[in-house]
Amino acid sequence: MQKSIRIIFLFLVFNSGFAQTNFENPEVDPNQIQKNFSDWSAYQSKNIMLSRDFVALDVLSKEISKESFLDQLANGNYIPVRLKSEDSGYYYKLFEIQPNSDTSIKATINQIGFDAYKNYKMEGTTFPEFSFKDLNGNPVTNESMKGKIIVIKCWYIHCTPCIREFPQVNKLAASYKDRKDILFISLAEDAPDQLKVFLAKRPLAYAVIPNMKVYMNEALQLNSFPTHFILNKEGLISNVLPNFESLEVALAKESKL
Structure with missing residues (x-):
């Protein structure tokens, strides 16, 4: 009986670890794209779509809710970067904004995050009387x-x-x-x-x-x-x-x- 339990436990651990390999490294160097505002802005506008369905990850690669992800963008010191993945899904991870980055990046991403969070909270509500x-x-x-x-x-x-x-x-x-x-x-x-x-x-x-x-x-x-x-x-x-x-x-x- 104990042997069977151990086998099941090892099976679950193995599959849990396997499930977490869906995503890999960032598709761009998170520090490199922060060196100037134009590089970051070009990447953000082309590669990050906060309104779509995506798997949200915090700075420690822990999966969090989309609501929490957007809230941290609106009020924190992070940029989102898409991760390479083994499937067709979208995996966005938070990376800290570096101290020497252009201050406009933080101000802009906070505004983008605020708008995305506000939009997200409207989903599922009734459209106002019209x-x-x-x-x-x-x-x-x-x-x-x-x-x-x-x-x-x-x-x-x-x-x-x-x-x-x-x-x-x-x-x-x-x-x-x-x-x-x-x-x-x-x-x-x-x-x-x-x-x-x-x-x-x-x-x-x-x-x-x-x-x-x-x-x-x-x-x-x-x-x-x-x-x-x-x-x-x-x-x-x-x-x-x-x-x-x-x-x-x-x-x-x-x-x-």
């Missing part, structure tokens, strides 16, 4: 959106990053044109007449709802643009996303559910 009309006079309400996946882009005319991604979001909307259960809506701060003139030159393949500044500031509490929301068919927020790249990944996942 009853407006788009530029064509069509009503858009919480009730009219139920039973469909809703993609919402929040923007304004003078937001350069918002406008820069127009070609990408237009292409994304076109790729789902045959999905009658997916709607693309945008909330814009600007007045109807301003939007009509602007969109005549730069079309947006979304239904556009004007005069949304107060709603976005108060109901959605947005402080960063563009911001994208994906609502599931029950009207709950599935994702809150900072850019087209993360939107594309999240919508691909939501559309298959």
Whole structure:
């Protein structure tokens, strides 16, 4: 009996150790990319997507919750780096920011972490009460959106990053044109007449709802643009996303559910 217990114990220990080998070394030198802000920023924007599903690891390579990971980014002295892995999963680990690193790195990653944490906490909540009309006079309400996946882009005319991604979001909307259960809506701060003139030159393949500044500031509490929301068919927020790249990944996942 004791021999059997020992064999089972060794088997569990072996498999536990094996399961932990899914990830390996960092894909980049965490200290090297901190030497100047531009190198770190280029890596961060291209390789780290905090809105996606990932395995979160602290500085000791211990697995932690995504919420704890984002909280430490927002309030700590860390940068996230992706680890090489044996599978197709994403493993992000925290590394300490070095004392001689550009101070802008810490300030920027704290802000990125704060926004990602705030967005994460909105997931699973009900989208705020909504009853407006788009530029064509069509009503858009919480009730009219139920039973469909809703993609919402929040923007304004003078937001350069918002406008820069127009070609990408237009292409994304076109790729789902045959999905009658997916709607693309945008909330814009600007007045109807301003939007009509602007969109005549730069079309947006979304239904556009004007005069949304107060709603976005108060109901959605947005402080960063563009911001994208994906609502599931029950009207709950599935994702809150900072850019087209993360939107594309999240919508691909939501559309298959």
